[in-house]
Amino acid sequence: MLRPRARKASYDATEMLNMKRSLLLLLVATSLTVPAVAAEKLIALTFDDGPRPYVLYGVKQPGAAPGMLDVLDRNGVKATFFYMGWRLTPKTWGETPHETNIGVTCLDAAHDVLKRGHEIENHTYSHADLRKAEQKKGEAWVLGDVERGAEAVKSVTGTKPVWLRPPDWDLADDARGDLEKHGFRILTISGQNPVAMRDINSLDYLCAGKGAGCPKPSLAQSVVKVIEQRERHGVYTHVLAFHELTTTTTQLPELITALKAKGYRFVTVTEYARLVKN
Numbered sequence: 531m532l533r534p535r536a537r538k539a540s541y542d543a544t545e546m547l548n549m550k551r552s553l554l555l556l557l558v559a560t561s562l563t564v565p566a567v568a569a570e571k572l573i574a575l576t577f578d579d580g581p582r583p584y585v586l587y588g589v590k591q592p593g594a595a596p597g598m599l600d601v602l603d604r605n606g607v608k609a610t611f612f613y614m615g616w617r618l619t620p621k622t623w624g625e626t627p628h629e630t631n632i633g634v635t636c637l638d639a640a641h642d643v644l645k646r647g648h649e650i651e652n653h654t655y656s657h658a659d660l661r662k663a664e665q666k667k668g669e670a671w672v673l674g675d676v677e678r679g680a681e682a683v684k685s686v687t688g689t690k691p692v693w694l695r696p697p698d699w700d701l702a703d704d705a706r707g708d709l710e711k712h713g714f715r716i717l718t719i720s721g722q723n724p725v726a727m728r729d730i731n732s733l734d735y736l737c738a739g740k741g742a743g744c745p746k747p748s749l750a751q752s753v754v755k756v757i758e759q760r761e762r763h764g765v766y767t768h769v770l771a772f773h774e775l776t777t778t779t780t781q782l783p784e785l786i787t788a789l790k791a792k793g794y795r796f797v798t799v800t801e802y803a804r805l806v807k808n
């Protein structure tokens with residue numbers, strides 16, 4: 531009788547060890563995941579209309595804004611850039627007269643953006659207003675422009691982008707439906723998307739140039755205010771739509787610091803969509 535008892539005793543010991551291990555794993559998993567899930571306050575920071583090398587790296591002039599990429603790096607933030615396909619063609623550096631040629635091509639900048647851990651998605655090839663273009667040229671042209679933009683992004687990233695932000699969020703329902711059938715996911719400011727996947731229009735383009743219409747008291751503070759309003763409705767995940775602008779870059783440190791202080795974590799759009807499960 532001794533041997534079976536001994537065997538039973540040893541079996542119990544193993545069982546106990548396994549139980550202890552399971553409990554330990556559970557505790558580790560709980561301590562690692564529960565705070566992140568419970569306090570899953572997420573920001574997907576996005577920038578349209580690039581690549582604009584003079585914004586990403588800054589211009590070498592006294593008093594000029596720092597480069598957007600360095601600002602993001604310094605703050606440990608990964609963002610998503612929505613690029614126009616035409617810029618991702620060889621030797622393109624931007625366009626006159628509003629942009630400065632700093633001797634870096636858009637294509638080289640895009641590769642660097644990717645290397646620094648950011649995501650690149652699709653903002654069409656031509657940046658045409660897709661609703662108006664559909665009226666003038668037909669839906670096939672719209673689908674073609676989006677596909678061409680996707681191919682341009684793929685030439686940099688190696689994979690076809692899924693996310694599309696139509697210029698000015700303007701897209702007719704039929705084209706939207708057909709693009710979704712082709713595997714694209716559309717970012718919009720309209721109620722077509724659930725609130726967590728609905729872009730927050732930062733209005734940062736109003737701060738460019740003379741900036742007369744720039745939100746007061748500052749772009750950063752007005753965006754924080756919008757987020758606080760959404761929080762009051764129980765929404766703690768936000769897609770922020772900005773542009774590649776120097777006036778936006780100068781507001782980023784204040785905005786990022788304020789949002790981090792509120793407990794937000796910055797993720798790319800792909801990561802964001804996975805985490806909010808939309």
Ligand SMILES: [Zn+2]
Nearest residue numbers: 578579697698
């Ligand atoms: Zn745009």
